[in-house]
Structures are given as C-alpha cells and as structure tokens.
Amino acid sequence: MTTALDALTRLREGNRRFVSGETAALSNAARRVALVARQEPFAIVLGCSDSRVPAELVFDQSFGDLFVIRVAGNVVAPSQVGSVEFAASLYGTRLVVVMGHSQCGAVIATLEELQGRPTNQSKNLRSIVDRVRPSVAAVLNSRRDRDPDDLLRDAVRANVRASVDHLRHGSELLERLIPETGLLVVGAEYSLETGVVDFFENVPASAQYGLFAR
Numbered sequence: 048m049t050t051a052l053d054a055l056t057r058l059r060e061g062n063r064r065f066v067s068g069e070t071a072a073l074s075n076a077a078r079r080v081a082l083v084a085r086q087e088p089f090a091i092v093l094g095c096s097d098s099r100v101p102a103e104l105v106f107d108q109s110f111g112d113l114f115v116i117r118v119a120g121n122v123v124a125p126s127q128v129g130s131v132e133f134a135a136s137l138y139g140t141r142l143v144v145v146m147g148h149s150q151c152g153a154v155i156a157t158l159e160e161l162q163g164r165p166t167n168q169s170k171n172l173r174s175i176v177d178r179v180r181p182s183v184a185a186v187l188n189s190r191r192d193r194d195p196d197d198l199l200r201d202a203v204r205a206n207v208r209a210s211v212d213h214l215r216h217g218s219e220l221l222e223r224l225i226p227e228t229g230l231l232v233v234g235a236e237y238s239l240e241t242g243v244v245d246f247f248e249n250v251p252a253s254a255q256y257g258l259f260a261r
C-alpha cells in the first residue's frame with residue numbers, strides 16, 4: 048500500500064514530467080489486461096470536469112493509478128463523499144487530492160451571480176453553484192475592491208479549501224480513517240497557464256519540499 052506522503056511525491060513527480068514534456072505513463076493493452084481482476088489506485092483525485100484538466104494527464108499517470116471523481120467546480124455532494132469513502136475503504140487509497148484550477152467556469156458563474164449579473168441556471172446547475180457560493184461569498188465580502196484576477200484566484204482556492212474541509216469533516220468514515228490510517232486530504236490548484244499543480248492546502252510540513260511545494 049502506498050502511504051499518503053509517498054503518493055503525494057508520485058503526483059508531484061508526475062506533474063513535473065507533464066510540465067517538462069517528459070511524460071512516461073504507459074497506456075498499453077498489457078497494463079489494461081493486468082488490471083482486469085484488481086486495482087490499487089494510489090491516490091483519489093476530486094477534480095473539475097473542465098476538459099482542460101484531465102487528472103491522469105496532468106499527473107502523468109496511467110490505467111489503475113488514480114481513482115478520479117470529476118464534477119463541475121470540484122464540489123462535494125453526498126455522491127462525491129461516497130465515492131471517496133468507496134475508494135479509501137475498498138482499495139486502501141490513502142491520499143485524497145481536491146484539485147481546482149485557474150479560470151474555473153463554476154467559480155466564475157458563482158462570482159457573477161453574487162455580483163448581481165443575470166445568470167440563467169437550471170435547477171441542477173444551481174445545485175452546483177449553491178455548493179460553491181458560501182466560500183466564494185466570503186472572499187467577495189472581504190475584498191470588494193480587489194483586482195478581478197486576484198478575486199477569481201482567491202475564490203478558486205477558497206472553493207478548494209471548502210471541499211477539503213467538507214471531506215475531512217463531513218464523513219464519519221473518513222474522519223476515522225484520518226487518525227487510524229494516515230489518510231490525508233489535501234487541496235491543490237492546477238494552472239491552465241503553466242500546467243503546474245500547486246499543493247497549497249493541508250500539506251504536512253514534512254511534505255513541503257520539492258519543486259512545486261510552495
């Protein structure tokens with residue numbers, strides 16, 4: 048079983064390969080066939096559905112490596128909590144990464160709504176914005192005079208923090224696995240501009256090293 052910190056190192060190294068263009072992940076038939084009977088994903092990634100943020104590619108991973116949950120705005124609703132619980136309990140995966148990204152459409156839509164611009168959301172889309180709204184509203188209320196780019200960046204990060212917090216404290220199972228097994232839930236932001244994933248939330252001091260640790 049891969050520990051949370053070892054998993055974090057693997058993701059960082061994979062992202063470094065992705066950014067530098069030295070990708071090494073194999074996606075061949077042999078690997079697919081070897082995984083038919085079992086899987087042991089070393090990390091769970093809750094990311095946004097945005098077509099520009101495919102988790103396996105930005106971490107240079109392949110079949111069987113990542114248990115990926117994608118939903119617009121990387122929000123945490125009961126089905127996302129259940130998916131994380133499923134992988135953590137069934138496969139023993141010890142690292143959970145909530146990965147937001149720059150220019151996130153769900154966060155932008157929420158900011159626009161909060162700033163009184165007309166939006167045309169269906170009930171279902173609204174359910175996503177409703178989950179993004181509290182953390183983004185807090186950012187907006189504290190910094191009305193901020194530059195729009197700064198505001199969006201802070202809102203993206205606040206939304207990631209909210210999802211991390213929800214996963215850490217919104218599930219009895221995960222809350223128990225954290226002290227008992229070393230399960231770690233961290234927050235990250237992927238930059239569309241650079242391809243770099245910045246792990247910025249709840250990363251233990253002992254793991255704050257390396258090229259992308261900030």
Ligand SMILES: [Zn+2]
Pocket residue numbers: 095096097119120121148150151152153154
């Ligand atoms: Zn997004």
